[in-house]
Amino acid sequence: MADGDENLPKDAKTIISLLKSVGIDNYEPRVVRQFLELYYRTAVELITDAQTYSNHAGKALVDQDDVTLAIKSKSYFSFTGPPPPEVKDAAMKVNSKPIPRPLNGPSLPPAWDTLIASSHLMKIQKNRSSEVVEEQEVEDNVGKSVDNAAETSQEMRTNVLPGTRQRVSFPLGSIRRR
Structure with missing residues (x-):
């Protein structure tokens, strides 16, 4: 990817350095474009949400509190954290039991759900x-x-x-x- 690095915008160079920092050296060029699109779309959504919060509060300008509220609301509604330890323990208990084998193998679909149905x-x-x-x-x-x-x-x-x-x-x- 060092061939055309001089012609890339600053944001693309930042994404390339992030990819290299996590150990990804071999990737297609469209990966950088997809990350740029995600980056720009997220930034526009956050700024739009911050403007909405600022207008709702009756302020003429967007300040840091509006941007912080937009970031928190986006992260609350868009991203989920890891489940609590109780859920992990319950999942381990359920997953430790083997899945029962079917007695007769897979069954045929019901007659009304086939192509050779007579009605x-x-x-x-x-x-x-x-x-x-x-x-x-x-x-x-x-x-x-x-x-x-x-x-x-x-x-x-x-x-x-x-x-x-x-x-x-x-x-x-x-x-x-x-």
Whole structure:
């Protein structure tokens, strides 16, 4: 990273020196840009919060107390400290027990949550269903055999109101013709 250090802004050089101080010598150039963006965004948020606190207090200028309050509120709501020792002890006690092994292995999802479920909601359009009924009547007249199930399904299709939904189930496998 020593190649283009002369052209970098002062803040970028500071971030590079911070990275080197913690033992990070090998990193991509965009890491510095990401830290700069985080740095600038945090600074703008703190100054904006300090201005808000100053305006709320009725002061014309932002002073050190407003900035301190903005920093404290940001650290209180944004960052969390380590958990208390009691929580660590309770976690160690719970984590010391081994996880029970499943008896039958992983189970299959419920039938309603699979892609091969047989029940689907479909919106049937009236003009489209009348064309289907006419095609089926032509096929029935040619074959000279009328099935009771086909007649009842035709009656159901003609009785459907436009814009209403109806639950329809059908198998997803191939359909055999007689």
